[in-house]
Amino acid sequence: MxxxxxxxxxTFTHYFLHLIFPAAIAYIFFQPQWKKAYFIMVATMLVDLxxxxxxxxxxxxxxxxxxxxxxxxxxxxxxxxxxxxKGNIRIIAVSLLFHMFTDFQDFIFWQH
Numbered sequence: 001m002x003x004x005x006x007x008x009x010x011t012f013t014h015y016f017l018h019l020i021f022p023a024a025i026a027y028i029f030f031q032p033q034w035k036k037a038y039f040i041m042v043a044t045m046l047v048d049l050x051x052x053x054x055x056x057x058x059x060x061x062x063x064x065x066x067x068x069x070x071x072x073x074x075x076x077x078x079x080x081x082x083x084x085x086k087g088n089i090r091i092i093a094v095s096l097l098f099h100m101f102t103d104f105q106d107f108i109f110w111q112h
Contacts, residue, residue: 011112017102018045021094030091038087041095047071064103076100 001009022032022041030037050068051057064071079100082093 006110010106013110014102014106016068017105018099022098025094025098026091027086029094040091041098044092044095044099047099065100065107065109071100071103 002004019042026034026037026041047070050070051064054062054068065076066073069075076097078094079096082089083097085093
């Protein structure tokens with residue numbers, strides 16, 4: 001597989017994990033309100049607004065986790081603690097933690 005094919009696969013995997021896979025998480029873990037849960041999970045993509053504070057805004061060779069404010073380890077600890085609350089807070093926590101995993105795998109598993 002050449003570099004261009006890998007870049008396409010990396011991009012597809014990243015956005016699949018951010019936008020499509022959360023529907024499965026919502027459906028499996030948040031029945032019967034899975035549609036609401038999925039909407040909340042997609043809305044948590046706003047966590048990426050912290051990328052606007054970086055220069056450059058997007059760098060494919062930069063690890064988001066631990067670099068951006070809302071992707072920092074202290075914030076990840078807050079997201080973990082949110083798991084212990086019920087309702088929408090737990091949905092947000094699951095989504096944010098999965099978002100961090102997605103960004104982590106995007107850097108770790110796709111190094112060239």
